[in-house]
Amino acid sequence: MVIEKTKNKLNFLFIKKDIPTVTILVLVRGGTEYENKENNGISHFLEHLCFKGTKNFPSYQELLSEFDKIGIDYNAFTSYQYIGYYAKSSFENFPKVVFLVSDILINPIFPESEIEKEKGVVIEEINLYKDTPARYIQDLFLKALYGDQPAGWLISGSEKNIKKIKRKDILKFYSKIYTAPNILVVVAGDIKNKSIDLVLEKFSKVRQGERSLKSVFKEPKLPNFIIHKKQTNQIHVGVGFLGFPLNDSRFEKLEILANLIGGMMSSRMFEKIREKMGAAYYIRTENEGFSDHGFIATFAGLKNELFLEALNEILNVYKETKVKISDEELERAISNFIGRFYLSLETSDDLARFYGLSKFLKGKIEEPTQIIKRIKKIKKQDLINLAREVFRKERLSLSLIGQVESKTIRKLIENFD
Structure with a gap:
């Protein structure tokens, strides 16, 4: 059973199924095709930084400990046309999961010290991909296929771009992308009506704003x-x-x-x-x-x-x-x-x-x-x-x-x- 709801211009999707877990997935209209050459890689970098502390849990140690102590599967990912944050848990832990996932989306604080440290983490992620030919060959294929346009750029961006990103750039991109018209909240699994009400309540505080426009795809010159x-x-x-x-x-x-x-x-x-x-x-x-x-x-x-x-x-x-x-x-x-x-x-x-x-x-x-x-x-x-x-x-x-x-x-x- 699939239920669609909208509250404060934010879209919700609830999929009811009798299985022993429940997952919340938040999709954000962002990614490489919402970037330009100067800030390519910022979507992926920002995704990392959302786990570096919130108003409720100011340090990453506090925040991640809250996730870990309830024994759930959680992570985030960035693609070309979307960014995703998810957590999967038992129904008993779902209220806590909703609070934590909404917290990292609505209340991130982006500490200056963590931004500088995380640059090193992302640069090593870039190096990992380049040192893994079976993985890097896919990035090169897209570059060859699509050419010099966002669809052909690296999701992670370049080392040069990551090094020059400032906190003000993060705040500006976050303010533009992480708004109600750009977000879809999906919940699937063992859902009760009170769970739906809880999700609607917690995510109703997502900021309002305009829907972001992605880059226009250009037909590439091939072969x-x-x-x-x-x-x-x-x-x-x-x-x-x-x-x-x-x-x-x-x-x-x-x-x-x-x-x-x-x-x-x-x-x-x-x-x-x-x-x-x-x-x-x-x-x-x-x-x-x-x-x-x-x-x-x-x-x-x-x-x-x-x-x-x-x-x-x-x-x-x-x-x-x-x-x-x-x-x-x-x-x-x-x-x-x-x-x-x-x-x-x-x-x-x-x-x-x-x-x-x-x-x-x-x-x-x-x-x-x-x-x-x-x-x-x-x-x-x-x-x-x-x-x-x-x-x-x-x-x-x-x-x-x-x-x-x-x-x-x-x-x-x-x-x-």
């Missing part, structure tokens, strides 16, 4: 590629294409196509690159969508000596779907997707994220059964036609980490059709 030269034991690659926004009718078809290509252990990529060639340990294909853009991509760590052959084969897998897809492949990809989709909705935090992001990014609430009904109607020719539309040179992007020459990649791109 494009980026090589990050680094001595590694394998060559990491990201190979993909410009996709579609979440609300586009083609997005769900591309989900099934991505699953068929490289989303399962019986998929084409896994079978050819890992099982037959023995050229990779990890290889996966994913389809990602946002409010106004999206992509499909394959990420892999390839054996150095088989790199060129394996990369050619990855491109060939994409090309082959433009020609032939079997009935058995389609049935397997759809059945697998539906099964995993249901599994992804088992817990209260799963439900909060599913319904919350649907409302936040798509502007509407959809039941899982509605999505599955559409998925079951997808035909083989739908996917072949979609592959012919998407898997073209004019939509192609590649990112690579390793000792690779540009001329090698240019030749591969020239030969792709």
